[in-house]
Amino acid sequence: MIDYLCHDFKTPRTDTSRRLPSSFRAIPVIFYVALVGSAYVMTMDYFNYKKALTQKTEAEERKKLSESQRDTFKAEKADLESEAFKAEKVAEWMEGARNIQPIAVKIARAVQAETRITQVALERSEQVPANLALTIHLNGSKVAGELSAIENALGQLLYNSYSPQQTKNGEAVEYHSTLVRRSE
Incomplete structure (x- = not known):
């Protein structure tokens, strides 16, 4: 067997730097811990971002739903207000209405048998x-006296004639007037 000896003929060098202190051995450990920590934080940020996006879309859907409900409520409110306005107008109309039958009866009773009533129209504004x-359209010989009798009969029902007008064509008389109710 051959004994081969290898000698290392190195000379000690003085121009090299000293060894790093042993506390620097913690630097790679800190690096890997920071790398793992940043990966964890980035992963959690990604998941939180996705969660925030879903929450945002849900919030937008809830907002759209609430806005549509608000619009339907506003439309219903507007419909109800218009119905209430119409009801108030009808109530005012009905409140202003008086029973017309007594007026027609008084007119019919005020006219004598010789005079014929061809038309009676009572209209509300x-x-x-x-x-x-x-x-009123009247036919007969004593029409002038009949008109004053009609006005007197309407006066008993607390109605005054306002701006009466009459047009005479032979024995036919056309009488127009506005009846205003007096306060009692």
Whole structure:
């Protein structure tokens, strides 16, 4: 067997730097811990970002739903307000209305048998529902006396004639007047 000896003929060097202190051995450990920690933080940020996106879409859907509900409620409110307005107008109309049958009866009773009533029209105005527009067509010989009798009969029902007009064609008379109810 051959004994081969290898000698290392190195000379000690003085121009090299000293060894690092042993506390520096912790630097790679700190690096890997920081790397794992940053990976953990980035992963959690990603999951939180995805969660925030889903929460944002859910919030937008809830917002759209609440806005649509608000719009339907506003539409219902507007419909109800318009119905209430219409109901108030109808109530005002009905409040202003008086029973027309007594007026027609008084007119019929005020006219004598010789005079014929060919037409009686009682119309209410939308602007002033308490007032009535009266139109009477009479045929007969004593029509002038009949008109004053009609006005007296309407006066008993607390109605005054306002701006009466009459048009005469032979024995036919057309009488127009606005009936205004007096306060009692």
